[in-house]
Amino acid sequence: MTSNGLVASTRAEMLRLRKWPAVWVTVGSWLALSLMFGYAFNYVSYTSGSNGFSNEGTTKAMLLAEMMPANVPDVFVQGMPMFGGALMMVLGAIVAGNGYGWGTWKTVFTQGPSRHSVVGGSLIALTVFVIGILVVTMAFDLVCALAIAGVESQSVVWPSFGSVASSFGAGFLVLEMWTLAGFLLGTVARGPALSVGLGLVWALVIENLLRGVGVLLDPVESFTHVLPGTAAGSLIGAIVGVSDGGDGTPGVLDAISGTQATWTVAAYVVVLPLVAAWLVRRRDVT
């Protein structure tokens, strides 16, 4: 892997991702869902006075406080363990998987850069998109919170830099991990359909089921503690806090400590791309 090859691959991959409508649909879906569950539903129930599943058991004052600028760091990350991660996994899987069906990896591997450079370039480009998504989401959340504060004549209290930074860091780790998991799945399956399907079933169903079984069986519980969903949920849980009743935001957990969760997610962020690169390097391209 040379730096020239890596830079060339990153530039090429940035161009083709930027031009791909599927990427923008995925990014747009995350933004829409995040704003809907973070602000739209809460604001509607706040103004209409009705309680929905997303604000059950909270008073109007609490609802308003949740939508204020000071609470942006929490709102920013709360959707990530569930649909944020799932959407990013779809993004990673289509970026890696579609190239096999289209024959574009074959074309790219005959252009000059080594396979490691190509995979590295693709992952850097995806990481740039993940960071971009985080920045835009944070900006949208702030705009929504400021607008609501303005409309409801509330004084603006800005979130602390520390809380914004830790939310941003945790959000990056979680979304990056799921993106890389999707990329690895797309590489393993050499296609988008199977990888997206398996990935979503794993993230949304299997891990939940295993955590359920883990309540009864200790070895299963220990096993769930190293799984990506549990780690991501616990990392976000350590930031937003998890109520004892357990009826909080879906996917947000307190199964393991924040520190352990951070290290587990970070380990996935390191290991997943290495496995993907190793696999791409050693396999024949047919």
Add this chain to the structure above:
Amino acid sequence: MNENVVNTSELTKRYGDRLAVDRVSMNVRRGEVYGFLGPNGAGKTTTLRMMLGLIRPTSGSATVLGQPAGGPAVTARIGALIEGPGFYPYMSGLDNLRVMTRYRGLPESAATAALVRVDLADRGADKFKSYSLGMKQRLGVASALMGEPELIILDEPTNGLDPAGMADMRALIVALAEGGQSVLLSSHLLDEVQEICDRVGVINQGRLLRESTVADLRGSAHITLTARPLDAALAVAMEAAGEDGCRLVGEQVELDLPESAAPGLVRDLVAAGIDVHSIGSSERSLEDVFFEMTTTHEMESLS
């Protein structure tokens, strides 16, 4: 200039029990158009993929442009279109080429120039998925030409092209060789290879049956003669073509002589009081040679 741009040595690829490429040793010389000829499934594409490092050989080796095949430094000096063009369907032809210029570290203007060379400039802004098979193929060739690579490997480049497109493609390939680039072209179209290639390698069932110039492969032209009395005619023929250059095929005499020797031969025959019933010249096409070669090979493998 007889420097080789491609050397393979006993190159072999096995998939389970199936031997896709069986000890292929071939050489492509600098500046020539080399035709890699064989029926579908003969092992052409697998061999080319090994030359590009897309697949690993089971045994044997390939050296391309003086270095082991598949290294980034070598691949950057090759332009390739392997088994159909692989591009992003959601992007225009031009944008697809722009992506490839970025991978190759070329200025983006190379993309526009390449589109012009394959006559796709007016459709460059259209999405790749809207292209016809022939247009997709031309885009693949355009991508292979970018950056003036020393070696251009084209796998069945005229697939899906209409007759005019095929003629244009052949002219383009000949022009590339005239400009000093070496072209390795695989094809199952014998006319195509006969028309534009300097040398050919014939592959069937994974084995390279023959590698030589097109002219050598076809052999020299010969004269077929029917004359009476036969033994006297044969004696005259032997004087003209030599003992080894003369054969009796049924009631006819076959002489290894060019067509230009026919008038002199007839004069000699008539002077010797021989009746000439018919005389003609025939030249084997590459197709005859190819079928002869592949059929013999199949018969051998059956027995």
